[in-house]
Amino acid sequence: MLRSDDLHILQQQFDFLNTPIVIVDTEATGGNLYLDRLTEIALVRFDKNGITTYQQLINPEHGISAFIEDLTGISNEMVADAPRFADIADELALLLQDAILVAHNSRFDYQFLRLAFKRCGRNLSMLQLCTVKLSRQLYPQFFKHNLDSIIERFDIHLPQRHRAMADVAALTQFLSHASHEKAEQWQTALRKHVNPGLFPQWLSHGLRKQIKALPDEYGVVLIWHAGSSEPKVRVCEHMFQDMCQKFQAKQAQDWFASIERIQGISAIGPIDAAITASRYHHAQKNAFYTIAFVANERHQMQAKIRPLASEHADTPPFGVFAHPKAAKKALLEWARKHGFCPKQLDILPQTLAHDASCPIQLSKQCHGLCPHLSAEAAIEQGLQAFAHELPIAGWQSKWSHHISETDPVTGMSKQWTLSRSAVQCEDGSWLWDAAVFQALKDSLRKPKSVHVLSA
Incomplete structure (x- = not known):
């Protein structure tokens, strides 16, 4: 099947890339990355030491359907005594090391391999080259570029597809x-x-090694620049690929030249990644706003709109707002609903003269609390009782839930208590962070990515 002339030609034709090349094909029990498993792998590796070939049936520990058996010719009996993927992972990792993976529809083969390695507790991060896309560019006059069409076009003879x-x-x-x-x-x-792109020649050996070590999965990339004691933080869905894409940016060489170290921390999913990132960075203080109830010089409780940063507190925030005007409007409606005096809370319009009559009283909508403002203890208790009803920007309710996020590959999961858009930490404090807030909103819109355990 493999023709030595073709292999030696390719050995020469790949030389300009100055990196190992591995042409790979895999067979599996089906096309579902999370449910199906590999049944066979074959590859040819080209590097400075020569040409290496490898072929191995794999026990998928998973039944092979009649359809797949008819398609591939691989039966349950053929793989019954074959090694499991975990048994060949070490050998296979050496063959794939530092190489560009070349395959027809490379995303399929790469993702199946990456997830198979992940189930073994290992990382696989590789550059890829898809021969479907290559064929489309080199032969744009043809409509079809699947492997059967290429085999027919070039009169390639095979014993079995x-x-x-x-x-x-x-x-x-x-x-x-x-x-x-x-x-x-x-x-x-x-x-x-x-x-996502070749490693540039100007990239230092140390950073090259650190980027290759990044898992190609959800996580947090910490980047230490020269002269900075704290790292820059990037939350990535695919840490390896996201960092490689930075090579294509303008002034990439100058940016990477200032970097001393890169480290990746894997996460189960977007919520876990955002919470992990919050340990290393501080959100912009003006990203969102919340309400604080504080006593003035006369010991009267008043409402203050304050910026909401990345912070830990004893309680979740009382309302979350994208703008101070939204906070003021919601606060007035909330006070009217629960009978709190807006004059007492100091939330009347700032343009109102200090000695002007209260517009709420003039409109006959006053609840009659003003004559009893000396009862500060009762007012403070009332504020505490109803403050949790202040709205959370973009959410329909102020949840108090236990939520869980699960890695679909390993089955590992983490659980958190969520209340009023804040997450409770192990020490009992409540974390509010703009990135965590957004991750929670996004995930709760996608029921498969996060599970509500109890209300």
Whole structure:
């Protein structure tokens, strides 16, 4: 199947990339990344030491359907005595190390491999090159670019389709032919389709190694710049790919030149990542606003609109607002509903003269509390009893829930108590953070990503 002439041609044609190349194909029990499992892997690795081939059936510990058996020719009997993925993970990791993964629809093969490694407690982070996209660029005159069409177009002969090594052989023949026929476009096309982009030559060896070590999953990237004692913090859905994409930014070389160290901290999902990030950064104080009830010089309780930063407090916030005007409007409505005097709380319009008559009293909507303002203890108790009803920006209710976030690959989960948009920490304090607030809102709009355990 593998033709030595094609392999040696590709060894030469990949040399300009100055990095190992691994042409890969995998077979699986189906197309669901989280439910299905690998049944076979084959690869050819090109590096400075030569050419290495590898082929292995894998016990998926999962039944193979009749449809998949007919498609691939791989049966339950064939894989019954094959090693599990965990048994070959060490050997496979060495073959994939530091390489660009080349595959037809590379995202499928890469994600299946990445998640298989993750189930073994290991990380896989690789650059990828999709030969579907490469074919589209090199041969735009053709409509179809699936592997069957390429096999037919280049008259490639295989003993069997949908077996891993056979498909790898088809790709080697296609790439060998294309490198010769499209020689003028070859290097430009390969560089263009490496995703998310080749490591630049100017990147230091130390940072290169640290970026390659980043897990390609949800987490927090800490970036220490020269002269700074605190790291910059980035919450990423795919830490490795997100950092690699920074190579394409303007002035990327200057930005990376100022970096001394990069570290990744894995997270179960967006809520966990946002909470982890809050330990390292401080949100802008004017991002949101809340209400605080404080005593004035006459020991009268008054409402103050204050900026809401990333902070820990003894209680969740009393209302969350995107703008002071929204806070003032909500506070007036809340006070009217519960019978609190707006004059007492000092929430009447600022343009109102100090000695002017109370507009609430003039409109005959006063609840009659003004003559009894000396009962400060009763008023303070009332404020505490109803303050939790102040609205939370963009939310329909002021939840008090236990919520859980689960990693769909490992099944690991974390649980938090959520009240009035704040999360309770292990020490009993309540964390409010703008990024956590947004992650909670986003996740609660997607029922599959977060589970409400109790109200």
